[in-house]
Amino acid sequence: MELNGAPATIDQIKALALTNYGHFTSMLVEENRVRGLSLHMERLARDCQHLFGVELDTDRVRRYVLQALHGSVQPTVARVTVYDPAIDLGTVGSDAEPSVLVTTRPAAQAQPEPWRLQAVSYRRDEPAVKHVGLFGAMMHRRSAQREGFDDVLFLNPDGTISEIATSNIGFVRDGEIVWPRSEFLVGVTMTLLRQALDEPVTTEPLTLSDLPHMDAAFATNAATGIRPVRSVDGTEWPVDHKVFGDLRELYAEIPPEHL
Template sequence: MQLNGVPPTMDQVKALALTNYGHFTSMLTEDGRVRGLSLHLQRLARDCRLLFDADLDIDQVRNYVRQALVDQAPRTVARVTVYDPGLDLGTIGSDAAPHVLVTTRAASTSDPGPLRLQAAAYRREMAAVKHIGLFGALRCRRTAQREGFDDVLFLNQDGTISEIATSNIGFVRDGSIVWPRSEWLTGITMTLLNQALDEPIHSEPLTLKDLPAMEFVFATNAATGIRPVASVDDHSWPVDHAVLKQLRELYADIPAEQI
């Protein structure tokens, strides 16, 4: 854990627990390279401007990530969190001086298993921003896991599907990929797939009533790549569909950028 390139003090870290205002991105690093690194950095810069009215030095962020990866495993998940430890509940409206916290954890070396999802009515606040206010999402995930599922699928108030707690969800119908049309966080992995796919991007409003028509369902996440979805509530699908292999191969062929 490094804050602006050095170990943080307890006072600096406690702002994450007591104020919990900021944003982040997580990326899978492999031998110092990241697929979609430019997109991750663009996300950080955009969200910093939205949340703090401040610019973020992207080159410095890269330096911080590079430094944090020294002596780490070749495959490591690095999380970059941007927040201001000087802000508190009473001074949240003050001019901000965003800091960059980089934390790392070992990445799995095996393909992630299929997900069993529970649908729940919930919409993240500022859904287009990858902010650190995860209480509602984690509360829904906890409920799903306590009831025997792996994660939660969010539904809007009108019943349309949006996203998984920390992943995007995609569907295959009649051999083509369909993304739910909703306000959600635009994931890096989803964006890279859309750029690499040799077909037009298609999205439409989807509800649970549309699930029986789907041939295959998958989740995308920067840390885990492409993961099959085995079920949503009592709707289930095969997890060895040919599209899974195709998408994973397509994703693996996307060139990674040097940090």
């Protein structure tokens, strides 16, 4: 755990626990390369401007991530969190000098297990921003897991589908990929797949009543890639659909970028 390229202290990171104002991105690093690295940096710069009104030096961020890897070539999930350690609950409106916290963990090696999702009515604050305010999402995930599910699928107040707690969701219908049309956090993996698929992007305002008409469902996330979705509530799909292998192969062919 390094802050601005140096080991972080408790005093420096306590603002994340006590004030919890900031944003982040997580990326899978393999041999110092990242699929969609430019998209991750664009997200950080955009969210920094939105939350702090400050321009972020993304070249500096890339150097910090590379340094935090300490030369490791093992697949690693690197999380970059941008926040200001000097801001507290009473001074959150102050001019900010955001810092860059880089944390790392080993990446999972096996294919991700299929998920069973529970649909819940919930909309994240500022859904287009990947912010650190995860309480609501984690509360619903915990409740779902306590009831035997793996994660939650969020529904807007009008019943339309938006996103999974920390992933995007896509569906397959008659051989075509269908994405929800809603306000949500557009993930890097989702964006890369949309760019790589040799077909028009299809989005629709989907509700739970549309799910029985889908042939398969999947989740996308930078850390795990493409994960089959086995079910949403009582609607189930096969987890061996051909599309999963096709999407994984397509994703693997996307050239990664060097840090």
